[in-house]
Amino acid sequence: MAAPGMRIGLLGGSFDPAHEAHREISLTALKRLGLDQVWWLVTPGNPLKDVSRLPGVAARVADAEKIARHPRIKVTGFDGGTGSGYTVDLLLALKRRFPGVHFVWLMGADNLAGLHRWRAWPEIFGLVPIAVLDRPGYRLRPARAKPRTASRPITWDETDALALPLLEPPAWTILSRQLSGLSSTALRETVAKSG
């Protein structure tokens, strides 16, 4: 699945359900970061969200595979045996399991804005480079986010994004792109109304 030296983007998510914007931001990351693959890591549950109605991992993986439709996008329920949904644990497990792979954590700008509420977020910045994908409504928020303040010296201009996967963390950048307003919440609401 992954050989030392490969550059792999990690898109952790609830994927409840997956949608075209997940595919679009993955294609952006593949191209702009020069990645070999992007892995969609379907979380057992976002620790900050109500997961009481979240479908099981296997069902969300199966649905996400239908959306991914790309040989370099791999969908997996790998959680490193943590079962927890905590990203710090997931990253530690991945780095142990795949030594020598250049991982980059990918996330939408909404998640950067709330990253200071994640468990051990400064440690996360020290584990892997991070690329933040622009998202409507959050374009300016990263500028105010605490992580930016904490990591200002290692903010990279996005024109240098190709170098990001090989940089020693902490290092992060924002990837601006044509915005997509798609969201899983909006999709679930549409299904609920039509049902």
Ligand SMILES: Nc1ncnc2c1ncn2[C@@H]1O[C@H](COP(=O)(O)OP(=O)(O)OP(=O)(O)O)[C@@H](O)[C@H]1O
């Ligand atoms: N339209 C989008 N633009 C940029 N990033 C996105 C977009 N949709 C999802 N993402 C990012 O993809 C990752 C996984 O997202 P997730 O599975 O939570 O879907 P979501 O649409 O954000 O769900 P919800 O609406 O419930 O918050 C997150 O890092 C999220 O920020």
Ligand SMILES: O=C(O)c1ccc[n+]([C@@H]2O[C@H](COP(=O)([O-])O)[C@@H](O)[C@H]2O)c1
């Ligand atoms: O580690 C944490 O404290 C943490 C808090 C919130 C979210 N996350 C992870 O962030 C990823 C994005 O979650 P979501 O629900 O926005 O798709 C997913 O992998 C979650 O498990 C992780």
